[in-house]
Amino acid sequence: MEPNDVVREIVARVATKGIPSSAISGEMSLSNDLGIDSLQFIRVILELESKLARKIFSVELIAKIKTFADLCAAVAAQDRAYA
């Protein structure tokens, strides 16, 4: 499974607005469009790091993530840093 697929799968599972995984697009806001509140966002972070078996997020990075694309980019940037 590619990292972006992992992100999509976890976001779709945690999202409360019933949007299917395939319908999640980059510009969607995690909060407003997908219904992931601040507490559920912690769940996304923890599950992503568990699934990908590495630390990905810093406090400053977390504060900047607003959309699905931001989240995918954060994971990809960390992948590049450790490639």
Place this chain on the structure above:
Amino acid sequence: MILDCHSHIASHRILPPQFFKGWSKTVKSSLPFKLDAAQEERIDDLLYELNEDPDCVKMLREMNQAGIDKTVLLVIDFGLAYSDLGVTIEEIHLAHKKLIDRSDRFVAFSNVDPRRGKEGLDLFEKAVREWGFCGMKLYAPCGYAPNDKALFPFYEICSQLHLPVLTHVGPTTSTLSFRNTQPWDVDDAAFQFPAVNFILGHAGVMHYEQAGLLAQYRPNVYLDLSGFQVAVNRHEFNKIMVWHISQGLTKKLLFGTDWPIYRFWGSQMTWVETLKRLRQEGTISTEDFNAIMGDNLLGILPAMERKLVNYGT
């Protein structure tokens, strides 16, 4: 002008591990899902990471991005509430003094636990008369009440020097008591010292109806909005602001961020933008926006000398 009335130096010497330990437990217990041991540890790591900016360089960077002109750094004297801090209250004051001496972007409020007696009062007096501190902070969860008579000599000095007092309202870390943190716990002091302006920390959003009543009837009571980030996350902030406006309280509200506590949920710019959005949506007028973001605080701070402006840039 944008002024942040409520921030702290993010440092484990200033906000000690005992404070974060309790806060971490509260955060973990409030999560609506089960954590395994590794995830619990990861939350601890992230919360500790919030507290790593001892020279306020990250804070200044975010202030610049957000357009925050000046920030009030609040000392908290945890020395009698927690043991083994490894730092004295005088050293904590000197860490704040170093920052206010370097930059006019910071001002600082002193806090000395009133149970320290005359020695504590002397330190407070030195901080406000000689070191440039321009207000007093109270942190009742450490084990004293804002109306404690032991604080009256401090209030006398505040009255004489026109210094505001910012006192914490509401629950906090689980390793401290929540007693004496209701808005009305401040009323005796506000009544006895009408020339001292009391800012109720977080009370713009915490116990805000009680606090609002006090602020309506006591000319010297103001409400700090810091902690509004929680209300934003719960989609309650607009409703609270509409309530304040309906009660005519916009001249009593002060913008505050409580840096570093809410860094996890957004940058300083995120929080300024949240207030700007209220103005753009027409929830608050431009005049009220300017009042809340800085003019109200400016009106109750003593006049201050300008200092160097380039620190951290």
